[in-house]
Amino acid sequence: WSCSLEPMTGLHIRDTSGEEARSHLVHGRMYLAQGDFDNALKENTRVLSLAGKGVPLDEALFSIGLIYAHPRNPARDYGKANGALAKLARYYPESAWVEPAKALTGLIQENERLRDQVGRLESRVAAGDRLERQVAEMRAAAEKSGRTIEELKVREEKSNRAIEELRKTEERLNTIIDELKAVDI
Secondary structure (H helix, E strand, O other): OHHHHHHHHOOOOEEOOOHHHHHHHHHHHHHHHHOOHHHHHHHHHHHHOEEOOOOOHHHHHHHHHHHHHOOOOOOOOHHHHHHHHHHHHHHOOOOOOHHHHHHHHHHHHHHHHHHHHHHHHHHHHHHHHHHHHHHHHHHHHHHHHHHHHHHHHHHHHHHHHHHHHHHHHHHHHHHHHHHHHHHHO
């Protein structure tokens, strides 16, 4: 059993009664309750450096997974959390901590799935906001164009009236010219 732990932890193994390990676990729980994630992690990692019949390595691995997955941990790392929980299931399949580890792994996966979904929804909302701005700009441009078209229609009417006045004036002048030609003859 000690040979299988050394490759897992990469640390030197000491044979203990488990008292030192349980002391580190208690301190780790206290630090975790206080939100001191760094020291909680250090205490649980110390447990992994110990070996003996009473050393609760499975609980330490679960605690490490919990620390890395904790939502208030600024150094939260779901990859490391899943790694610790996977080691727990692989090396200690009969442990009472395996089912809680599976539940926590499921929650982490569900959280990441929801985070991805939220990211996609935020992108859609941002795209919707951009479209709203574009629609507002287009409405403003259309409204301005509408005013411009109305202004052009008014100018066209004025121009048409002026042209009509010029035609009437031209007809009168042509009539006068014709009368003057008749007088000359």
